[in-house]
Amino acid sequence: MKHKISVNINGKQCEGEVEGRELLVNFLREHQSLTGTHIGCDTSSCGACTIHLNGAATKSCTVLAVQADGAEVTTIEGMATNGELHPLQAGFKEEHGLQCGFCTPGMIMTAADLLKNNPNPSEHEIREALEGNICRCTGYHNIVRSIQHAAKNMNGVTA
Amino acid sequence: MIPLSFNYKKANSVDEALSMLTEDSKVLGGGHSLIPALKLRLNSVETLVDISKIDAIKGINDNEKSVTVGGGATHASIAANSALASAAPMMAEAAHTIGDIQVRNMGTIGGSIAHADPAADWPAVLLAADANVVIKNKDGQREVDIDQFFTGFYETALAEGEIITAIRIPKTGFNSNSVYEKFKQPASRFAIVGVAACGEMDGKTPKSLRIGITGLAERAFRPMEVEKALIGKELNEANIDAALGNIADGVSVMADHYASEKYRTHLAKVYTKRALLRLV
Amino acid sequence: MTNYIGKSVKRVEDKRFITGQGKYTDDIKIPGMVHAYILRSPYAHAHVKSIDTAEASKVPGVISIITGADIPEAIAGVPCGWQVDFKNGDTMKEPPHPLLVRKTVRHVGDGVVLVVAESKAIAKDAADMIDVDYDVLDAVADPKAAAQSGAPLVHPDAPGNLCFDWELGNPKEEVAAALAGAHHVTELDFVNQRVIPNAMETRGVVAQYDTAYDKYTIYTSTQNPHLIRLLMCAFVLGIPEHKVRVVGPDVGGGFGSKIFHYTEEALLVWASKHLNLPIKWSSDRSEAFLTDAHGRDHASNAKMGFDKDGNIVALQATTYANLGAYLSTFAPAVPTYLHGTLMQGLYTTPKVNVDVKGVFTHTNAVDAYRGAGRPEATYLLERLLDLGALEMDMDPTELRRKNFIPAFDGVEQEGYQTQVALQYDSGNYEPVLDRALEMVGYENFRKEQAAAASSNKILGIGFSTYIEACGIAPSAVVGALGARAGLFESAQVRVQPTGKVSVYTGSHSHGQGHETTFAQIVADRMGIPLDDVEIIHGDSDSVAFGMGTYGSRSLAVGGSAIVKSIDKVLEKGAKVAAHLLESSVDDLDYADGKWTVKGTDKSVSFGDVSLTAYVPHNYPEGLEPGLDFSSFYDPANFTYPFGAHVAIVEIDKETGAVKLKRFIAVDDVGNVINPMIVDGQIHGGLAQGIGQAMYEGALFDDTGQLINGSYMDYCMPRADALPSFEIDRTVTPCPHNPLGVKGAGEAGCIGSTPAVVNAVVDALWKAGYKVKDVPMPMTPERVWTAMQG
Structure with a gap:
């Protein structure tokens, strides 16, 4: 049986028909062609699929698409506003917080949740906040710097 | 990554959810135990009844004698709750150690204890807290003492057709002085050993003491002999060491590639001691 | 002329990745595209008796x-790209x-059935309904066990499961004699355990x-589309x-695992x-x-002999290398020519012998993973050096200095x-150690360590001074070593009108940032803005060869090819x-x-020359x-x-848990x-090396x-497991390529x-536990067990 769903994705109301078993990440990637949200594992471990569901960082591989009916979803594609990069996106570029780029969308979405709840995180707090996101390229060193860079800019201090 | 097909039903109230449940259905709470199992096809289900949209079971209410935590309360909301922070600080401490930010935003306490993973954190904490589990079924509501709730390996007192609507954390002298110590499996973030301890203290001596241990055995448990041995005794290294000898008595200790039976038992002692010393 | 080279130019490729517009293979959709699922063997060794697909279909x-029966017999399978023969001259076994x-x-x-369906979900549902009847046989996964007589055979025509039995260096007798005459011999049995590359994007x-065109297009998550x-x-x-176009689009990490030609690539092309x-x-x-x-996945024994002053007199290394069930593209080269040839290290060791048996097992293939052979060689040498220092009660840094080339x-x-075939290009080894010790604050650390030795949290320091061979590779040399292809690189510099x-x-590029660094070279050498340069890679229809x-x-190789083309452009441009x-x-x-006429202000711009070169009406004869x-x-x-x-x-003495407090790396x-x-x-390499440890x-x-085949069990380091790294560099230019570069991808x-590992052994040793080895990965239980004696 298919379910009709309506999800506000990046400010736009999107309709779709999904099987009950369909995961939100699949809905985003296959139905909505929002392929910035990635799939890196099948055990809800790696965080590459992290999006915001009603404002909270969520692994979109561990939510059914039908559960997102009526919800607000933000993906990496919705982070820049009017062509201007989100400070986290800018931070990742400035501090070389990405190499292959595959984990990056999830990292940015998780970091956005962190900074929303803790605008001035310590290095230790940043590292703890990233425990659900695996990066195989950077050794996390510059990801930490990128988030610090963004935190400074978001607090009105020039990094 | 693709579950076997199932029927999906969204419930708008607990009563509606109860009416939807049949013997071939499962309850979908936060989904962070169930969906991973379904994705790997380790588990399958005919009908999934989604209770994640029922606001009535998500709240945390500060009552006179207890804090009532909705079965649908997320780990993140528990970690951030001020009533629990004073009534049972180990709750926030444990919540912070579960999974990761994303998991804590979605995973629920009711879902976690219904799943009863032997390495999950809440069972240890709730055992230590002397919690009550509020369960609804078609006939009404019942409350289960936490000591009777975890019955075995992934087994609980929850019957088919029942839903956990709340967990009551009593406001007691021991809960207000409580800690959680966890040794994580670094990949899964589950506990190799997690120890919740709470005690009402008279100086360095506990008047009351409850300990919950997860990860060590096939289900979370209270090491009753350890509790008994230490009530009324000063919590110092020597007394604790003397009491810990039989920590694993009567339980079947788990082993896997990361931690053997011997090592797990050793860790349980070390972490119980660390937790107990923090009560002082 | 150095506007860009040597500067930390921000990466031009980042924009698409940080906005979610990267295009990885799984992001590609083609109209009418259907989906494949491969049903795989649940057993390590079995005969397939029958396959019933009736319900699934x-x-x-x-x-x-x-x-398998549906695939034409003429398609035998995927080949190996490197031949390493037996020391007695017998040919490598190549099933x-x-x-x-x-x-x-x-x-x-192992792939058994390919199911093609309208969606991946349907393909998977159908695959679940296929009934394969297996006759399950004994299996062996450990390389040393597989080489013992009586072990289950992976291939009937590879007796003893031996693919090759290979040797390099000085004659064994000479090494044995030198060891016999040594003042002290440090010996260790090692396991350099099997690790899983785990690029975050799966293949x-x-x-x-x-x-219409009788042409194939294949997108594949690969590190080398042309070779595929x-x-x-x-x-x-x-x-x-x-008639074949291979595209390696954005690729989410490789670390070696996406070099090889995998069966799925050919299978999908054939099926399409x-x-x-x-x-x-x-x-x-x-x-x-x-x-x-x-x-x-090496099991080794190694002996390092020292004279009474600590000078290394000989090294004998003997290794069983697991190759898995089938030979992957580079598999035989990794434990031999990328491993044995590095056994000299940074040291003047006069006698070196390396003996390697390549062994088949009932496991998936083992091939290059970041470093590929060189980490295994370095591990063996550097463990022996630190352990030798402990055993001889010498300082590990002084022991190294004594032996540096x-x-x-x-x-x-x-x-x-x-002694092991290579000729190092340039080196200056003491300064990297000096700088590292300065960054560490070595004397202070030893004092802190002594003070902590009797506490519950003991401290240790471990060293590794490594050399690697990269910039792979001089074609004639590797050809002589068994490579079935030369390993040059091509580059085309096309100036637009x-x-x-x-x-x-x-x-x-699958994370290395070539779109930026290569553009820096071009912009710098040509004196044009970086924005005027675009780097194109990964598509066999646009790039001639690679x-x-x-x-x-x-x-070192691709960049140098670009320099050659730039030189040609400028030479012709000058005309x-x-x-x-x-x-x-x-x-x-x-x-x-x-271009300016010397001593005048007469000049013509690169742009004018370019236009003239393409649309000439006034052009040199x-x-x-x-x-x-x-x-x-x-x-x-x-x-x-x-x-x-x-x-x-x-180290937490009560639990054996190891905390990496600092990591200092000085690389050249x-x-x-x-x-x-x-x-x-460097950061990324460090994380993977530390991950293995x-x-x-x-x-x-x-x-x-x-x-432990999932992220719930196989642990890669997370952010909270690592410190911020402290890194620095010295610069010893490469004397034989035009950029003077050596390569940085694998060093960390x-x-x-x-x-x-040396740091953990040092901590234990200095706290009174004379433990020679803690097997990797050094889980808390393994460290704790080592302390129990």
């Missing part, structure tokens, strides 16, 4: 179900690696056959290469024509654990000829400029994007129009980066084009099942692992 949406098994499965995950393939095309066309499917449908396969993570090539620049002084520059490189990216080769300026080439200077040059660069030698890595650990990778990117490469390791049970991973 009834599932609505199933298009085709293909078994076929079929696209789908016909009779015998040889590892868990995937999209294959399409176009009947060559191997697949010429050696697997027998299809004409000009067979069914005349575009097909996508994307690996699940669980599937990746069972089908990607793994790394390391003296500085040589490869220009004034000759390269250093080792407006003076903008398109560069086509055979290197492939050997891909691995072995820290892209800048056009001389004509326009009515001067002679010898009278011109080129700087800042213009005898000169062909156009400004577009291709070059192939074949390096004269490997390059030899080196460095000193230092780990400081704290030759000249640096973009320091930011080089730092990033502390967290990672594939575990197989007696039946050949991988028991090669040097770091032994430093961490």
